[in-house]
Amino acid sequence: xxxxxxxxxxxxxxxxxxxxxxxxxxxxxxxxxxxxxxxxxxxxxxxxxxxxxxxxxxxxxxxxxxxxxxxxxxxxxxxxxxxxxxxxxxxxxxxxxxxxxxxxxxxxxxxxxxxxxxxxxxxxxxxxxxxxxxxxxxxxxxxxxxxxxxxxxxxxxxxxxxxxxxxxxxxxxxxxxxxxxxxxxxxxxxxxxxxxxxxxxxxxxxxxxxxxxxxxxxxxxxxxxxxxxxxxxxxxxxxxxxxxxxxxxxxxxxx
Numbered sequence: 001x002x003x004x005x006x007x008x009x010x011x012x013x014x015x016x017x018x019x020x021x022x023x024x025x026x027x028x029x030x031x032x033x034x035x036x037x038x039x040x041x042x043x044x045x046x047x048x049x050x051x052x053x054x055x056x057x058x059x060x061x062x063x064x065x066x067x068x069x070x071x072x073x074x075x076x077x078x079x080x081x082x083x084x085x086x087x088x089x090x091x092x093x094x095x096x097x098x099x100x101x102x103x104x105x106x107x108x109x110x111x112x113x114x115x116x117x118x119x120x121x122x123x124x125x126x127x128x129x130x131x132x133x134x135x136x137x138x139x140x141x142x143x144x145x146x147x148x149x150x151x152x153x154x155x156x157x158x159x160x161x162x163x164x165x166x167x168x169x170x171x172x173x174x175x176x177x178x179x180x181x182x183x184x185x186x187x188x189x190x191x192x193x194x195x196x197x198x199x200x201x202x203x204x205x206x207x208x209x210x211x212x213x214x215x216x217x218x219x220x221x222x223x224x225x226x227x228x229x230x231x232x233x234x235x236x237x238x239x240x241x242x243x244x245x246x247x248x249x250x251x252x253x254x255x
Contacts (some may be wrong), residue, residue: 035061036083038056038063040083041056041080045076045078049067050069051070051074053067054067061079061080062086063079064077065077072090073092074089074091075087076088108160109140109159110159110160112131115131115142115157116131118164119144119155122146122153122164122167123146123148125149126146126148126153127207129146129147129152129207129227129229129230129232130144130227130232130233130234131144131145139158139160140159140160142157145230145232147206147227149206150171151169152229154169172229179210179226179228181210183231184199184212184228184231185199188212188214188226188233190233191222191233192216193214196212196213197213197214207227208227209234211223220238221238222238222239223236223239225237
């Protein structure tokens, strides 16, 4: 009787082990009632990210989903039970970069005359005292100083789009500070190298400026117009060298 009890105990143990192993093996292959279907997982991702699912597969209780959105590609890992996004990775970061052969299109800048038109439209009754182009590497813009009867306005304009980047005005009703002749000469020599022959101060159309005559080493003569308040170079005018030479030759003939 005792031998029979041990026999049945052994048989029951074997059956129990078989049931446990079968459950472990087949339980993994059988989807849980709480697991999302592929259709549900795809719908969930589309609802969250508004893209197009190109592929979806289940592995280790996770959905691996390839998503395309606005010409970019992403890989999403989604928990198949909770629907929680475990990872969201962009996969085209390297390929989306331009290759060295793909140089960006060259920016076409506006002409200086077009920039002046934009500036004059902002200060209708003003005079452009100075206009300077500034390059900061990737972008360039123009900086202008415009004077009218009451104000001095500093305007910056994008060299490509013509967009007005800034415009600030200060009142010039108070007695203006005038440059000294020495300061005006120093500014003029940044434009023309030579010996200063003459300098005088003039006022025209509410603008006060220095006129500085400079004679160069090659016997040419230029007149530099410097704004007496801002120090801006208003113009550089060269005398007719050929006429001057002709007059000199005529004087020699008369002698």
